[in-house]
Amino acid sequence: MADQFAALIIVVPLIASIFVPVIGWWKKRLCYPWVVAVLVIPLISSLSVLNTVMTTGKFSYRLGGWAPPWGIEYMLDHLSAFVLVIVSSISLIVAIYSKKSVEDNLPEKTVPFYTLFLLLVTGLMGIVITGDVFNLFVFLEISALSCYALIAIGEEGAPMATFNYIIIGTIGACFYLLGIGYLYIATGSLNMADLANILPDLYHSKVILVAFAFFTVGLAIKAGLFPMHVWLPDAYCAAPSAVSALIAPLMTKVAAYVMIRIMFTVFQPHFSVEIVPVFVILGWLSVFAIFWGGIKALAQTDLKRMLVYIVVAEVGYIVIGVSVANRMGLTGAILHIMNDAVMMACLFLVVGAVLYKTGTRDIHQLRHLNKKMPFTMAAFTITALSMVGIPPACGFFSKWYLILGTIEAGQWVWAAALLCSSLINAVLFFRVIECAYLKPMEPAYAHNGGETTHEEIQRDEAPLTMLVPIVIMAAGVILLGIFSGKIISSVIQFAVPASF
């Protein structure tokens, strides 16, 4: 029974997504409970899978009973089980949260929204679980296509942003597909484990080198790594709140996961490190990503846009961790996949709640928010501190391992970039905190209306379906920090390739 959980993770949301239109046609308001109920199953399944992996080691699941390398194989090791838990838990949280946001923004489009939502989640989890490079491409496209549609139903300007995203996203997918094609020509196999066995003899073949280059570029586009990030800010920013809260934490992280998969599982670590200088390039690109994202974020007054640029910088964090190619760095990168997913989810959820309640995302319009929405703002502050890297919140620990990794690799500039990034984050977030918690500085914001500050401010907290997910995420930020040692010793250290 236990091994069937692997299939449930994909099958349940996929089938359920087809039922959403049926249910919506019957009774529209049942879509929401249906989606929430459905998404509980992948979470339970992936927790059970993680548990199995932790006790008995990695295992594979043959879809339809077909033996690999011909059939599709689901590969469940520490890394994929770990990322599955992240994806399934965050998608459940966002689904719970989506109720008011959807009712408010997209009353007409509830049914397509939830259908696509489930498809997107299916795609993301499929990418993580599969052990077949072509199957991965299929899931990549499922998630991408549903994501395009979800973004396009967003606010004004969304169609244009989506169009940009479609063009560049498709180019990325094409690069990835070309990479698969080259590998298939050279090896005749699409199964990851099989490829890993065959490839070492071919490492000096030009075809393989080109395939590797295609993979790298394709995935860098999908992950939004600088300078291939141009599609990301507009698309994520224009999306509806519930959608941004799902894709901002997960899409780029899943692409980063695939990057780790391709570079360290399909190819041997020593190929990626010694034969191709890809990590030097990626590492330096990440440095630029961190600074570019940070500086662009500084220039924004729209809270959501600011966060979106921070996503660009955070991708840099993870890729730096991959690029140092040592145990500490990769531990930091995998830890940061989790931490950043939780932090970003929390921040985007807060922005959605603030938008829902106040109708604005302008940083300067947030005054008195600490009185109006004390819990939401407390969650925001906790997460902001985590982004700055204040212990015991989780952001500190991933930064710590990433810096240890850069030190071990002797990449001082990368370490400096990580440190500078926390300072930039400090400026970014304390700017928001000042605006929300404190009286405005007199001359600067006087145009916001000179009403007296002594008026009684009524508490006007976000609805419970929004507040509960936000509070859970904020608690997660602290708890994941405190228990990061446990997570590393029981999961992440086995997810890092043994040769490191």
Added chain:
Amino acid sequence: MDVLYSSRPLWAVLVSMIAAFLILATGEKNRNIRESWTIMAALAKFLIVFSMVPVILQGKVIEYTIVTFYPGLLLQFRVDAFGMLFGVIASSLWIATSFYSIGYVRGLNEHAQTRYFFAFAMCLSSTIGIAFSANLLTFLVFYEILTIATYPLVIHKESNEGIMGGRKYLAYTLTAGCVLLFAIAMIYYMTGTLDFKAGGFMTGSGSSTVLIMLFAMLIFGFGVKAGIMPMHEWLPTAMVAPTPVSALLHAVAVVKAGVFGCLRVILYVFGPGLLHDLGIWLIMAYIASFTVVVAGFLALGQDHLKRRLAFSTINNLALIVVGAALLTKSSMTGGIIHMANHAFMKITLFFCAGALHVKMHKDYVSQLDGIGRQMPLTMGAFAIAAIGLSGIPPMSGFISKWFLCLGALEANQIIFLFVFMTSAMLDVAFFFPIIYNSFFKKPLDDVAPHFDEAPMFMVIPLVITALLSIVFGIVPDAFFRFFSLTSLAVQNIMGVG
């Protein structure tokens, strides 16, 4: 060394953190209940901390591991004599400050009192965490929490000045935090351990260039909070905070955490032996001496009373660092005991400044003519503490100055003797005019010629701390066993080094 495993250090940290959330939950409506949480937490914290003193004095250490992240990388408390000293200072003075705070915020009818007491309790929690940290990582964790917990207190007034002060404070301390993070990661990479060890653990772990760079980074990181020049700029600016904050945090907890960190680095990470070999102890001592003298001169020029006290704080903190940097037995004793002595005297001075502010709304030295007739208790306490800081017996400042001077002689560095003398002279120069003006000059028009003191909540704490600084001058080992703890700490360090 005997190790006793006990969760008492953890409870000492947690008690005020729990209280902080109770304060938040109680809120403004039930302010008496809210304040009782503060008082109860302060008393409980002190009792827990103080209950560990006898064990420490037997030469044992108390250990408690919170979590292990990685081999050699863990959050752990280890209470030794040096940490105990700091813990006792902070927790005992928190009691005084709690009462004083209540008088202060109610006297001025301050806004956002819940936030104020919440942040205060969090600060104390992290201060005790710093005091009891067993390794650099734990230290850094609590050090960063302290940075953040202090921020709401610095910006408490929410005026332009306050917000700017807060920004400056964060800019300095968060940058320092980043540098520390890097240096600590580097040390972990080089040695595989971060545990404080009396006499240091860095010997032979890297080339001298790397070690000197690491030392500089650590001292920079901790020196920011300790106000060592040129990283002192935030401290006078942060004086915009309410006076109890300046008193406890900017004279005792936060800046002392910085000094405590510097001393941990000098004595427990690098150690006297290694610093002698690297030859940087003398440079360190010169830099700190520069701060001592220059801060003294700058204090002379301040008319704002709290700013003058802030520069005096910078001056005294640097004295402590000089004491440690001279690396002799007496100078260390002088430096470490001065942490305690300075804390009691400086908190008295700040309490007095706050009492003047609440009662008379006077913040400037030039406004204090004749005020001693109206507020004899406050100004009397001020005089005692000021005289003490100048190093005149029988106040406790004399004890520390005496050991510091002995230490300069032991180290064969006569020049530091002059530094200490100059500093004492400067103390006299910037404190005595205040005492003279307030007692012997003709009162200003708005000063009542009869007895009219600040609220008792404020006067009693400041009288007690003033009296204690006399007691510690006569019996340095009284009540809190500061002297025994200091000599035990020095013994541990010298025994190895």
